[in-house]
Each structure stands twice: as structure tokens, then as C-alpha cells.
Amino acid sequence: MKPSTETDAVPAAVAAARAAAGWWAGLGWDGRRRALLAWKRTLAGRVEELAAQIRAETGKPHGDAVLEVMLAVEHLDWAARHARAVLRRRRVPAGLLAANQAASVGYEPLGVIGVIGPWNYPVYTPLGSISYALAAGNAVVFKPSEHTPGVGRWLAERWAEAVPGPAVFQAVTGDGETGAALCRAGVDKLAFTGSTATGRTVMAACAATLTPVVVEAGGKDALIVAADADLDAAARAAAFGGFGNAGQTCAGVERVYVERSVYEPFLDRLAELARATRPGEEPDARYGRMTTPAQAAIVAAHIGDALARGGRAVVGGPAAVRPPFVDPVVLADVPEDSLAVTEETFGPTVVVNPVRDLDEAVERANASRYGLAASVFTGSRRTAADLAARLRAGAVSVNAVLGFAAVPALPFGGVGDSGFGRIHGADGLREFSRPKSVTRQRFAAPIDLLRLDRRPAALARATRLFRLRHARG
Numbered sequence: 001m002k003p004s005t006e007t008d009a010v011p012a013a014v015a016a017a018r019a020a021a022g023w024w025a026g027l028g029w030d031g032r033r034r035a036l037l038a039w040k041r042t043l044a045g046r047v048e049e050l051a052a053q054i055r056a057e058t059g060k061p062h063g064d065a066v067l068e069v070m071l072a073v074e075h076l077d078w079a080a081r082h083a084r085a086v087l088r089r090r091r092v093p094a095g096l097l098a099a100n101q102a103a104s105v106g107y108e109p110l111g112v113i114g115v116i117g118p119w120n121y122p123v124y125t126p127l128g129s130i131s132y133a134l135a136a137g138n139a140v141v142f143k144p145s146e147h148t149p150g151v152g153r154w155l156a157e158r159w160a161e162a163v164p165g166p167a168v169f170q171a172v173t174g175d176g177e178t179g180a181a182l183c184r185a186g187v188d189k190l191a192f193t194g195s196t197a198t199g200r201t202v203m204a205a206c207a208a209t210l211t212p213v214v215v216e217a218g219g220k221d222a223l224i225v226a227a228d229a230d231l232d233a234a235a236r237a238a239a240f241g242g243f244g245n246a247g248q249t250c251a252g253v254e255r256v257y258v259e260r261s262v263y264e265p266f267l268d269r270l271a272e273l274a275r276a277t278r279p280g281e282e283p284d285a286r287y288g289r290m291t292t293p294a295q296a297a298i299v300a301a302h303i304g305d306a307l308a309r310g311g312r313a314v315v316g317g318p319a320a321v322r323p324p325f326v327d328p329v330v331l332a333d334v335p336e337d338s339l340a341v342t343e344e345t346f347g348p349t350v351v352v353n354p355v356r357d358l359d360e361a362v363e364r365a366n367a368s369r370y371g372l373a374a375s376v377f378t379g380s381r382r383t384a385a386d387l388a389a390r391l392r393a394g395a396v397s398v399n400a401v402l403g404f405a406a407v408p409a410l411p412f413g414g415v416g417d418s419g420f421g422r423i424h425g426a427d428g429l430r431e432f433s434r435p436k437s438v439t440r441q442r443f444a445a446p447i448d449l450l451r452l453d454r455r456p457a458a459l460a461r462a463t464r465l466f467r468l469r470h471a472r473g
């Protein structure tokens, strides 16, 4: 569906959101929870309709679209139910120096949040910001990808039906220029999900008005297979994480590092799964078309570069790219400086390289400018914990891929070129809030230093206590 460009409508949408933000904040925890759960019930009740809309715009199979909605709704439910517990004002210890104060911290909404979303998971990904921003008491203006405007409009229409009243959640459709207008529109925070390059542009635009940003950007995620791993499970996970959604998953599997002693058996298993997998138009295909024609060209370039530098195509090769589809591609022994290892491919291709040991696996996994997620397959809990601690990534899944996606209590976000800030979980709620500290003096301090006529004796006593407390031991 071609987007109707609503760039001119952005300032009015943000103004309407600002007017609605006070009403929304005023509903309080219970009122917002009721409203969010009403919206949730609408989305869940019309899951088939939403999945059809996702499928029409992205080309993904029906089951994948349904799963995406399920995951998004799980997060929406969590955000609605946990906002109060995470964000309400709570007492904190005042400490020895301020024992006469009662101290508390509370989290207030920022006001209006601009959300810019990508096309690959047009519901799950933006709702990771939208649900948490709304639950924290903000109004939201959402700019969906130009490839998925219908999904964005559908979500906003269902909101208006479920939560009639001021414009707490709106969608404005259009291309990059509409997104740029949202950056300039004076929102209180901008949550961007998309490529690293656009993330930089968004951040630069937001700098002009000192608008804070959350950047959820690309990834080049690694999966590590230890010699003691269940190789069948690891191969199944690599196939799902690499080829599922045509590889168009920010936290999907793009690189696999396998301990040399199990390299060939692992490669055989993955190759067998790849050969048995074909994309298609059918609703029950294993995966669908590339959503954008430009992406197929990038995938072809990465395959060509890997082979030109001496990598092997164990399954597929340049002929696998037959737009709009790309068949599964398994590349082996690919030099670490080739595009298929260093750049986000975002296609159904997996690079599988052998490593001497797990130290080398971690070293290579971490030698990326991206750091979104990583996976580890091992039979040892101790090894898993050790690798999870050493991997430079926002999330690590052990003996699974994308294990975090269905755990709403876990924060999600990247390191390095994968971005910064966190959506999901308690951290995701706080990301869209402003902490406010309050102290209340309960009685006059026995040693009061916060006065102009400070007594020398008080300062001497305080200094003695200070030395006792901090200068010993």
C-alpha cells in the first residue's frame, strides 16, 4: 500500500497529543491500565485481521504474523499491569547524613513520545516502545515504515475505538520526510527503531531541539556452538534464527561460530535443514518474500563478496537470490573481513565458521560494531554463564534463539551500532519517564550544616564523624 504522506499533519498530531497527554496522565494508574487492557483485548480478539494486514504489507506467512501479534500483546499486557508497581512513588533510604529527611522517588510521564518504526516486525517492534510509553502515562504519535502504513493506521483506529476521547495514540503515515518532521516537532522523546544509518540521521535531527532519543538499530548477531552442544537443537535454532522471516530479523542469527571438533557435523545438519526449506507466497510457507526489493540486492552483494574472498556456499549461492524471494544460503569458511560477516545482511543467509575454542568464538562474536543479541549452545550451565557474561550484546539466549522476545520483564536494546536505551520491562517503562526526587524534613538535624550561621562546633563534630566513617580501614 502506498503511504499517503501526512508530513504536513505532523505538527497538528503532536499538538493534539500534547492536549491529550494531560487527560491521559490524569486518568491515573487504574484508568490507564483499564484503557490499555481494552485496547489489548481488541488486538487479541482481531488477531486474524491484524495478521492479514501484516501479511499483505510484508509478505510474511500467516503463522509468523500471528506469532508477532501474540508477542506484542504479551508485552502490552505486561506494561499495562506493571506500570504502577514500577513507576509509582516509593520511599528510599535517606542515609546517615540526612536521617532527618524522608526521601522518595517517583516516575512522571515525559509528555508526548514520537515513535518511528521499521517494516520487518511492524507490530511487535514499534509496540515495544508504544505500549511502554503509553503505560508510563505519555501520549504517542507513531510514524510507521512507508512499507507498512496500513498496519500503523489499523493500530491507531483500534485504539480510537477502544479508548474514545482525546488523541492519546495517533499514527501519521509517510516516508522518511514524515519521520524527520516528527523529529522536529517538539516531542519530549523520540523512540526510533530501524537501521543504524537512519538512527544517526534521527539523532542529529533531534539534537537541534535537544530531544532525547532511544535508538534500536541493526544487528549482526552471533550464535556459538560448543563441542558439548545438542547439535540437532543448535542447527534447528540456527535455521529458524537465520532463515525465519526471510532473515529480516534485527536479532536474528547472521553468524555461527562452531568449535572445530563439531564443525562438520553441525554444518551437515544445518545444510540439510536449509535444503528442505523454501520460501513462498502461500500462507503456510516456511518464510515469505523479501519485503523490499532493495534488500534482495544487499543480500546478493554479501553472498558475492563472501565467495569472491574464498568463502564456500554449502547451500545456495548467487542463484538463491531470485527476487522477490531468496532461498536459504549457508556460507562456510568466510573471511572475517567480508561483508557477510561485518555488515547486517538482513536476508536468509548464515555464515558458519569454525573456531579453535570458545575463547576464539567470543572474540570473533564480539569483533563487531553491532551488539544486539547473541546465542550460545552448550551442555554446560557454567560454560553458558561464562559466555553470556563475556558476550558484548544486549541479550543472550542459551540453548535457544530469541529467548528474550517473549519475556516482557526483560529489557531489550543494543550496544555500539545496535543503539542505546532500553524498551520492554521495568527499564522500558522508566525509559519513557522522568524520575522526580522529593525529600521531606521530618525534624531538625542534630548536626545541621545546611545553614549560613553554621556553628564551628557542629562542623568539628561532623568532621570527626566523617573521618570515623570514611577514613578508616
Ligand code: NDP
Residues within 6 Å of the ligand: 116, 117, 118, 119, 120, 121, 125, 143, 144, 145, 146, 147, 174, 175, 176, 177, 178, 179, 180, 181, 183, 193, 194, 195, 196, 197, 198, 199, 201, 202, 216, 217, 218, 219, 249, 250, 251, 344, 346, 372, 414, 418, 419
Ligand atoms: P530504516 O532505517 O530504513 O527506517 C526506519 C524508520 O525510519 C522508517 O519508518 C523510515 O521511514 C524512517 N526514516 C527514514 N528516514 C528518516 C529520517 N531522515 N528521519 C526520520 N525517520 C526516517 O529501517 P528499516 O525500516 O529498513 O528497518 C530495518 C532495520 O531496522 C534493520 O537495520 C533492522 O536491524 C532494524 N531493526 C531493529 C530492531 C531493534 O529493536 N533493534 C527491530 C527491528 C528492526 P520509511 O520507511 O518511510 O523510509
